[in-house]
Amino acid sequence: MLEIKNLSASIGEKPILRGIDLTVPDGQVHAIMGPNGSGKSTLSYVLSGRDDFTVTGGTATFDGQDLLAMEPEARAQAGLFLAFQAPVELPGVGNANFLRTALNAVRRARGEDELDAAQFLKLARAEARRLQMPDDMLRRNVNVGFSGGEKKRNEVLQMTMLHPKLAILDETDSGLDIDALKIVGDGVNALRAPSFSALVITHHQRLLDHIVPDAVHVLAHGRIVRSGGADLARALEAQGYAQVIAEAA
Amino acid sequence: MSGAVSLVPAASPADGFLSRYEGLTQRLPGMAEPRRAAADILRRRGLPHVREEGWRYTNLAALADVRFHEPLTEASGFVPDTDLPDLDGFDGVPRLVFLQGRFSAAESVLPDAAIVRSFAASAEFGVLPQPERDRLVALNTMLAEDGAIIEVPEDTDAGTLLLVSAGRDIHGTPIAFHPRHTLRLARGARLTVVEIHCGDGQYLNNPVTEITLALHARLTHVRLQNESPEAFHLATIYADVAADASYDSFTLSTGARLARVDVHARLAGAQGHVAINAAQLLRGRQHSDFATVVDHDAPGCASRQTIKHVLADHARGVFQGKIEVAQAAQKTDGYQMNQALLLSPDAEIDCKPQLEIFADDVKCSHGATVGDLDPDQFFYLISRGIPREEARAMLVRAFLGEVLDMVEDERARAMLDRVVDAWWTVPV
Numbered sequence: 001m002l003e004i005k006n007l008s009a010s011i012g013e014k015p016i017l018r019g020i021d022l023t024v025p026d027g028q029v030h031a032i033m034g035p036n037g038s039g040k041s042t043l044s045y046v047l048s049g050r051d052d053f054t055v056t057g058g059t060a061t062f063d064g065q066d067l068l069a070m071e072p073e074a075r076a077q078a079g080l081f082l083a084f085q086a087p088v089e090l091p092g093v094g095n096a097n098f099l100r101t102a103l104n105a106v107r108r109a110r111g112e113d114e115l116d117a118a119q120f121l122k123l124a125r126a127e128a129r130r131l132q133m134p135d136d137m138l139r140r141n142v143n144v145g146f147s148g149g150e151k152k153r154n155e156v157l158q159m160t161m162l163h164p165k166l167a168i169l170d171e172t173d174s175g176l177d178i179d180a181l182k183i184v185g186d187g188v189n190a191l192r193a194p195s196f197s198a199l200v201i202t203h204h205q206r207l208l209d210h211i212v213p214d215a216v217h218v219l220a221h222g223r224i225v226r227s228g229g230a231d232l233a234r235a236l237e238a239q240g241y242a243q244v245i246a247e248a249a
Numbered sequence: 250m251s252g253a254v255s256l257v258p259a260a261s262p263a264d265g266f267l268s269r270y271e272g273l274t275q276r277l278p279g280m281a282e283p284r285r286a287a288a289d290i291l292r293r294r295g296l297p298h299v300r301e302e303g304w305r306y307t308n309l310a311a312l313a314d315v316r317f318h319e320p321l322t323e324a325s326g327f328v329p330d331t332d333l334p335d336l337d338g339f340d341g342v343p344r345l346v347f348l349q350g351r352f353s354a355a356e357s358v359l360p361d362a363a364i365v366r367s368f369a370a371s372a373e374f375g376v377l378p379q380p381e382r383d384r385l386v387a388l389n390t391m392l393a394e395d396g397a398i399i400e401v402p403e404d405t406d407a408g409t410l411l412l413v414s415a416g417r418d419i420h421g422t423p424i425a426f427h428p429r430h431t432l433r434l435a436r437g438a439r440l441t442v443v444e445i446h447c448g449d450g451q452y453l454n455n456p457v458t459e460i461t462l463a464l465h466a467r468l469t470h471v472r473l474q475n476e477s478p479e480a481f482h483l484a485t486i487y488a489d490v491a492a493d494a495s496y497d498s499f500t501l502s503t504g505a506r507l508a509r510v511d512v513h514a515r516l517a518g519a520q521g522h523v524a525i526n527a528a529q530l531l532r533g534r535q536h537s538d539f540a541t542v543v544d545h546d547a548p549g550c551a552s553r554q555t556i557k558h559v560l561a562d563h564a565r566g567v568f569q570g571k572i573e574v575a576q577a578a579q580k581t582d583g584y585q586m587n588q589a590l591l592l593s594p595d596a597e598i599d600c601k602p603q604l605e606i607f608a609d610d611v612k613c614s615h616g617a618t619v620g621d622l623d624p625d626q627f628f629y630l631i632s633r634g635i636p637r638e639e640a641r642a643m644l645v646r647a648f649l650g651e652v653l654d655m656v657e658d659e660r661a662r663a664m665l666d667r668v669v670d671a672w673w674t675v676p677v
């Protein structure tokens with residue numbers, strides 16, 4: 001699904017990613033953990049195509065395609081989805097209209113028929129209910145005045161509606177209450193299939209209780225310094241990063 | 250005047266118009282005196298010049314390069330077909346239609362509740378216009394041939410009235426017309442005017458509108474300036490607002506190669522209300538200057554101005570807004586906001602707010618923002634697979650939404666939305 005080789009990226013002159021190697025096979029969920037500022041969000045942005053970052057080396061292949069050569073919208077249309085760590089507010093853009101525009105763009109790319117407003121609303125309402133989001137969140141402007149947790153749920157709503165092949169969740173669990181954590185976990189688990197993979201960036205073991213990862217990677221100073229199974233997350237929670245990073249060095 | 254060519258002063262843009270006037274004098278309706286006085290002003294001072302106060306940003310020199318003709322009359326049997334604008338949603342709404350500045354009885358449907366007379370039949374130059382100060386108004390006064398005089402009687406709600414102007418050149422020959430409209434609402438009267446300007450080819454539309462609102466009267470004035478891309482649109486509006494009356498206007502400017510709109514609103518009685526909101530959507534080399542003067546002459550009045558510009562390519566938008574608060578106008582509440590979205594590095598916005606306050610107990614605020622599309626918002630949209638053009642359109646619409654939402658009339662709003670949507674069919 002996703003194959004990253006020796007990927008380096010910088011912002012301005014400042015190198016942030018320093019040679020990342022990471023492979024996420026079809027159907028697997030991998031977790032990325034690591035200290036603040038280690039480059040986790042940067043990795044998610046580089047993969048989704050933000051142009052503030054300059055890729056200075058390496059490759060990223062998504063489903064056999066050269067990901068880094070694609071425009072961000074083409075990446076999304078090909079099935080990549082990023083749940084942002086800090087979703088932006090879009091005053092004046094209705095959430096339902098936004099979601100429908102996105103869904104229809106992705107459906108067009110997949111060769112599926114576009115949904116009209118009624119078909120879309122039926123689907124969106126059902127999905128929102130499943131995520132226990134109040135109905136008026138579809139009527140409101142995108143993320144405007146949403147609480148921290150509501151913004152994250154809105155990211156998950158977009159993810160489940162767009163049905164990506166590869167979802168990158170950047171700290172989607174931060175700011176979520178305990179119930180919401182379970183709902184998000186269920187949201188990801190519902191997508192789980194041999195053709196779906198996920199990269200879950202998190203600081204906490206708790207989300208990984210709901211979404212049990214096939215592998216856990218530790219990112220520090222722009223490199224993956226350690227990889228292991230689901231139990232690595234538990235070890236990290238018990239020992240902290242310092243020891244793991246020191247061991248790797 | 251023969252021989253020494255080098256001694257002849259450069260032609261002023263007014264010369265062509267003055268010679269038209271001389272040829273037409275006998276045929277123009279109404280009193281001759283105001284026209285003679287207007288011609289004198291133009292002879293002495295010409296058209297506004299970029300070195301003058303209020304005209305720094307807008308150069309009318311291009312007008313001098315065009316030899317405008319007067320519109321042909323039906324009697325000449327040579328009137329070109331003129332396309333009317335899309336009036337979807339306005340079925341059954343009375344309308345006054347002007348083709349090349351002349352009233353078309355065939356296309357018009359007169360209102361029941363408002364009294365309409367024609368300027369051609371009973372020319373009135375009104376009391377508000379100031380041709381000496383506003384020389385485009387002098388130009389209009391000198392050459393005005395037609396227009397509508399609309400009166401709404403006391404305590405009458407006259408509903409909605411369309412005022413449509415469709416211009417066009419005559420087989421490639423540019424024409425000029427100078428409509429002269431008067432809107433008078435008596436005490437407690439109400440009216441919504443939806444004014445639409447459209448056309449084809451090269452022409453000059455130079456309308457002057459005098460608006461008088463008596464006590465408690467309410468006028469909603471929605472203007473769509475969607476002239477031909479080769480046209481000149483130079484409009485002047487005077488509004489006098491009595492106590493407890495309200496003038497609520499919105500202009501969407503998206504047509505014309507060169508446009509200037511001057512709005513002079515005067516709050517003459519206590520507790521009056523004026524809103525002058527506008528959106529300008531410009532591309533190519535379009536230039537549009539929106540200039541307002543709001544005079545607070547009475548206490549307890551409010552004025553609201555939100556102006557938004559969306560500028561692509563080499564387009565240039567201008568907003569000049571002056572708020573004058575007289576000493577007597579205590580408890581004035583004035584608000585002015587100018588915001589521009591520049592979609593290209595070559596687009597330009599000029600903004601000149603001016604506050605002149607002679608009362609001590611007033612609340613007046615003004616502000617301006619200029620920006621590009623927010624890159625984080627843009628990335629968020631495209632990261633969901635939304636194509637860039639669509640993402641851009643969504644953010645521009647969101648930007649305009651705040652001012653478009655001020656148009657409460659649903660049919661007018663729907664019409665404006667269609668124009669904004671269509672703006673995107675031509676890629677930026």
Ligand SMILES: Nc1ncnc2c1ncn2[C@@H]1O[C@H](COP(=O)(O)OP(=O)(O)OP(=O)(O)O)[C@@H](O)[C@H]1O
Binds near residue numbers: 036038041
């Ligand atoms: N626009 C920027 N300008 C300068 N430095 C930046 C910019 N964006 C990110 N960085 C730096 O890049 C480094 C990596 O940031 P990143 O957001 O990827 O960290 P992270 O691992 O996601 O951290 P966290 O766990 O706090 O979310 C940080 O040192 C950050 O300050």
Ligand SMILES: [Mg+2]
Binds near residue numbers: 040041042085170171
């Ligand atoms: Mg981060």
